[in-house]
Amino acid sequence: MPPDADLVREAQLGDVSALGLLLARHRAGMYGVALSLLGAGPDAEDAVQEASLVAVRRIGDLRDPAAAGPWLRAVVRNASRAQLRREAARPVRDDVLQGLLPVEPDLAEVLERQALRDWVWHALDGLTPPLRLVTVLRHFTGLTRYEAIAEVCAIPVGTVRSRLSQARAKLAEALLATADAAHADTRLRTAARRSEAEEVFRAAEAGSFGEALAALYAPAVESFWPGGARHRGRRHLVDVMESDLAVGVRQRLTGVVAGPDVLVWECDLVNPPEDPEHCPPGVVWVQSLARGRVHELRLYHHPR
Structure with a gap:
């Protein structure tokens, strides 16, 4: 099996299968961190899924390829802490990254730079329209607050939470399952x-x-x-x-x-x-x- 450093370098060059293998290799450790902070249950799974999406977007910012394991556990730690303060007014996207990585102003630019956008959108296209819409608003636009998304979609805040949770689970699976497929530009x-x-x-x-x-x-x-x-x-x-x-x-x-x-x-x-x-x-x-x-x-x- 290739070492983490090789997988990181290949992922940073746009090899999505390398990133999928890296996430699969460290999933147990990431889940253990989530369990220690959130306990057993759906919140821990959500934190791991959210951290996996952060890793997809931010793998290009990892400066030490050999430190992939500690980096992924740090990402899930921050995602778990964000789960504990979901009611805070500050967008969770900032909370997840606070103290870990510099916040990029435009997520779309990050995805394009990493040559991963086609892969991510292919996975997004597999979601139902209601799940896809809340996910796009949450992760690709400035409408990161649940209240703002609820207003745009004319649904309760609780429904936004539920749809995002379902979308994260389906998207995490799809990202790994479709890593080697050909995607539209x-x-x-x-x-x-x-x-x-x-x-x-x-x-x-x-x-x-x-x-x-x-x-x-x-x-x-x-x-x-x-x-x-x-x-x-x-x-x-x-x-x-x-x-x-x-x-x-x-x-x-x-x-x-x-x-x-x-x-x-x-x-x-x-x-x-x-x-x-x-x-x-x-x-x-x-x-x-x-x-x-x-x-x-x-x-x-x-x-x-």
Whole structure:
């Protein structure tokens, strides 16, 4: 069997089967750490699964390949401690990594740099749409708080917890089971969707937002707004965008997450200098697709 150091180096070069073998080799030790902090039960399993996902995202940051075992146990230790403070306001993604690794500003960039994104998205695509949506919001966007995810998805916080727990279990299994499979190039998909989003916002400022939406959105698209409002069709979206632009509010695209049936745009809201509090600091467009077009949109405003 190859030593840990060799597996780490191969994983850092993009060999997902090496990473799968590394995780399988150290699973017993990781589970032992979780048991010591959380006791027997589903919380310990959840902590190991969450730590495995952190390892997938962060293997490139491990500087000493020979220290894979202690590093993985440290990751699960932090994940277990995060389980004990789930009600804290700070996102768990930061808690898991606190004191262990530097926090990257953009998870998608990390995945692309490690050449693992296609593999991860292939595993994500195997989840049911409800499980996939909460997982994407939790791990790929700025909406890491359970309360924010619950608001976007219009479900109770307890349901968010339950779906994330189910998703972690299924995703951990899928990541290992599909390590050697061929996967679609999601980088190309994301790049195309980013260009598409940028064109939509350029069109809005040029006065042709409606035409841009017509190419992307279904005529009967349903939109769900902060506060509980619900509208059908593209007209309301156009009216709101034109109203914002008329008073000097602009949207600046900061992130795009693109799956086969979910598309997320994260934007800063840039208010006019004379009215800096006109809009919240940011908005997230959570879009569900069917046959390549958006049929449902849920908007979330970041609190001030």
